[in-house]
Amino acid sequence: MKDELSSSNKLARMRKDAVKIFYKGLQAVEPGAAIKRYCRLEKDLLLIGGNTYDLSTFKNLFVIGAGKAAAPMAAAIEELVGERITNGIINVKYGHVTELGKVNLIEAGHPVPDQNGQKGARAIFDLAYHAGKDDLVLCLISGGGSALLPLPPQDITLKEKQETIKVLLSCGAAIQEINALRKHISMIKGGRLAQAAYPATIVSLVLSDVVGDDLDVIASGPTVPDSSTFSDCIKILDKYDITKRLPQTVVNHISQGFAKKIQETPKKGDPAFKNTQNLIIGSNMEAILAAKQTSESLGYNTLVLSSMIEGETRHVAHVHTAIAKEILKTGHPLPSPACILSGGETTVTIRGEGLGGRNQEFALTAAIDIAGNENIVVLSGGTDGTDGPTDAAGAIADTVTLKRAGEQGMDPLHFLLNNDSYHFFKKSGDLLITGPTNTNVMDLRIMIVNGT
Numbered sequence: 001m002k003d004e005l006s007s008s009n010k011l012a013r014m015r016k017d018a019v020k021i022f023y024k025g026l027q028a029v030e031p032g033a034a035i036k037r038y039c040r041l042e043k044d045l046l047l048i049g050g051n052t053y054d055l056s057t058f059k060n061l062f063v064i065g066a067g068k069a070a071a072p073m074a075a076a077i078e079e080l081v082g083e084r085i086t087n088g089i090i091n092v093k094y095g096h097v098t099e100l101g102k103v104n105l106i107e108a109g110h111p112v113p114d115q116n117g118q119k120g121a122r123a124i125f126d127l128a129y130h131a132g133k134d135d136l137v138l139c140l141i142s143g144g145g146s147a148l149l150p151l152p153p154q155d156i157t158l159k160e161k162q163e164t165i166k167v168l169l170s171c172g173a174a175i176q177e178i179n180a181l182r183k184h185i186s187m188i189k190g191g192r193l194a195q196a197a198y199p200a201t202i203v204s205l206v207l208s209d210v211v212g213d214d215l216d217v218i219a220s221g222p223t224v225p226d227s228s229t230f231s232d233c234i235k236i237l238d239k240y241d242i243t244k245r246l247p248q249t250v251v252n253h254i255s256q257g258f259a260k261k262i263q264e265t266p267k268k269g270d271p272a273f274k275n276t277q278n279l280i281i282g283s284n285m286e287a288i289l290a291a292k293q294t295s296e297s298l299g300y301n302t303l304v305l306s307s308m309i310e311g312e313t314r315h316v317a318h319v320h321t322a323i324a325k326e327i328l329k330t331g332h333p334l335p336s337p338a339c340i341l342s343g344g345e346t347t348v349t350i351r352g353e354g355l356g357g358r359n360q361e362f363a364l365t366a367a368i369d370i371a372g373n374e375n376i377v378v379l380s381g382g383t384d385g386t387d388g389p390t391d392a393a394g395a396i397a398d399t400v401t402l403k404r405a406g407e408q409g410m411d412p413l414h415f416l417l418n419n420d421s422y423h424f425f426k427k428s429g430d431l432l433i434t435g436p437t438n439t440n441v442m443d444l445r446i447m448i449v450n451g452t
Contacts, residue, residue: 007374007375008400010375011375011377011398011399011400014377014398014448015379017295017298017377018377018378018448019379019432021291021294021339021341021446022291022379022381022432024290024291024293025288025290025291025294025383025444026439028286028287028289028290028291029283029286029290029383029439029441030438031069031072031073031076031282031439032072032073032075032076033076034073034282035073035080035281036080037281038205038281039077041080041081044056046080048205049277049279053201055084055136058201059134059135060087060134060136061081061084061085061086061135061136062085062086062088062127062131062135063077063085063089063090063137063140064088064089064128064137064193065090065124065138065139065140065141065142065145066090066091066120066140066141066142066144066145066149066219066222067091067142067144067145067148067219067440068093068110068143068144068148068438068439068440069143069384069439069440070091070096070140070141071090071097071098071100071438072098072439073142073205073207074140075098075099077103077138078100078101078102082102085103088103088104089105089123089124090105090120090124090140091106091107091108091116091117091120091124091145091148091149092107092148093108093110093436094109094110109147110144111144111147111165111389112162112166112169113147113150113158113161113162113165114162115158117147117148117149117150118151118152118158120148120149121148121150121151121188122151124149124188124193125187125196128193128196128197128200128202129197131197131200131202132199132200133199133200135201136203137197137200137201137203138202138203139202139223140204140205141204141206141218141222141223142206142207142209142218142219142440143208143210143219143441143442144440145218146178146179146182146219146220148219149186149188149189149193149220149222150186151186152185152186152187153186153187153253155249155252155253156185156247156249156253160247160249160250161185163246163247164185164247164250165182167245167246168242170349170350171242172240172312172349173236174347175210175211175217176210176214176217177236177239179217179220179221180228180233180236181233181236181254183220183226183228183265184228184230184253184257185250185254186220188222189219189220189221189222189265190216190220190221190222190226190265190266191223191224191226191265191266191267191270191272192222192265192266193222193223194272194276195266195270195272197223198272198274199274201275201276202223202275202276202277203279204223204276204278204279205279205281206281207280207281207283207440207441208282208441209384209440209442210345211310211344211442212308213280213283215278216228223276223278224278225267225268226267227267227268229264230254231258233254233258234254234255237251237254282441283307283441284343284383284443285307285343287383287444288307288341288342288343289304291446292304298339299337300337300450301334301338301339302338302339303333303338304342305341305342307342307343307344308343309342309343309344309345310346310347311346312346312348312349313346313358313361313365314361314365314416316346317362317366317369318365320342320362320366320378320445320447321365321369321376321378321447322369323340324373325373325376327449328374328375328376328451336450336451337449337450337451338448338449338450339446339448339449340448341444341446341447343441343443343445344442345443346443348361350419351417351419352417353419353420354415354421354423355389355390355420355423356387356419356420356422357388357389357390357394357421357422358387358388359380359387359392359432359445360390360392360394360395360422360424361419361421362380363378363380363396363421363430364397364421364424364425365416366378366447367397367412368402368412368413370397371399371402371403372399373399375399375449376398376399376447376448377398377399377446377447377448378396378397378398378445378447379396379445379446379447380395380443380444381393381394381395381434381444381445382394382440382443383437383439383440383441383442383443383444384436384439384440385435385436385437386436388422390422391433392422392425392426392432392433393432393434393437394432394443395425395430395431396430397425401428404428405428408427408428410424410427412424
């Protein structure tokens with residue numbers, strides 16, 4: 001009994017440590033702080049990264065943007081340049097708001113776009129389009145920007161775009177593939193926002209939510225040269241065998257683009273990017289490194305696996321738990337007490353009818369893998385506070401999660417096969433609920449092993 005109590009206390013402490021490490025990672029990528037690290041104002045000079053913009057030479061200063069973190073980014077810009085802003089508009093996910101003075105804020109649908117998003121995207125596009133050569137446009141981009149900037153071409157309706165996004169999100173495609181298609185059924189993505197704003201000067205401040213921080217993938221690259229093509233889109237449709245599942249108008253549009261009957265998205269070297277600066281101000285690795293510092297301060301030997309982990313969620317979870325069991329058995333790749341950190345964004349291929357997200361599915365898979373071992377805690381959470389279509393950021397699991405589930409009459413494998421991790425963890429009380437964090441740099445996974 002004493003040993004069981006000691007183990008229980010140890011697990012409780014490890015769980016608290018995992019949550020603390022997660023929140024320290026979030027703090028490192030708070031959007032307002034990120035803006036202030038990269039931007040400062042010295043009289044009339046606005047210094048952004050390595051570039052300087054003399055505000056006295058610009059007739060107007062506009063602020064536009066979209067994403068889950070756009071509201072705090074806009075608040076930081078307002079604090080920086082204040083009354084110099086002529087006008088502004090941003091699209092954010094419902095609930096991801098803050099009080100703004102000069103910039104208009106529109107709440108809209110994510111991950112499936114809605115009418116509000118289309119209304120805001122049109123206003124953003126129009127503001128950029130009417131900017132002149134003597135105007136400066138600050139564009140604030142963060143994760144979620146793709147869904148929050150829905151502006152389909154005239155031959156595709158919003159409803160048809162919604163249907164397309166639902167198919168893409170459920171077929172197992174990587175975010176790069178999803179966004180390649182998004183860019184080619186949009187009037188604003190894939191560099192077309194920069195094309196609309198030219199010859200105005202446009203500066204995009206970007207909070208990265210994609211593996212490798214590829215600028216043309218983040219929010220589908222509205223101000224970045226597009227490296228994807230209509231030909232790539234055709235290959236993606238074939239790869240996932242989804243042509244018959246998509247609206248015919250969407251398939252027709254992509255086919256016409258492939259046949260060069262519709263203009264391609266602007267590429268590198270296009271004049272549209274002559275006056276454009278794109279700067280990443282926050283990323284997954286920044287969150288991981290802050291988490292590492294906290295983990296080490298709590299006494300854990302800490303290893304960063306990667307910020308670029310992709311692939312099927314369940315497969316990725318198996319690899320993580322294999323490392324945890326190796327630490328317990330042999331002390332490799334580092335001795336216990338240990339903390340393994342990773343980031344990136346995995347993919348769930350939906351086969352069941354349940355509710356969940358990639359982080360909750362990761363935690364449930366891990367819970368099944370580590371059952372019967374001692375003193376392992378796994379936390380997987382989305383830095384935006386939202387995991388899939390749920391109110392949870394993710395979940396926490398440990399080596400007795402399955403034992404507790406059995407006592408409640410739950411079969412974890414049944415929940416996993418039905419992609420119903422949310423209801424599993426809701427019943428077990430292990431959901432990670434943060435509410436909207438107003439940031440978004442993909443996922444943060446924390447695995448603590450303490451066999452000592």
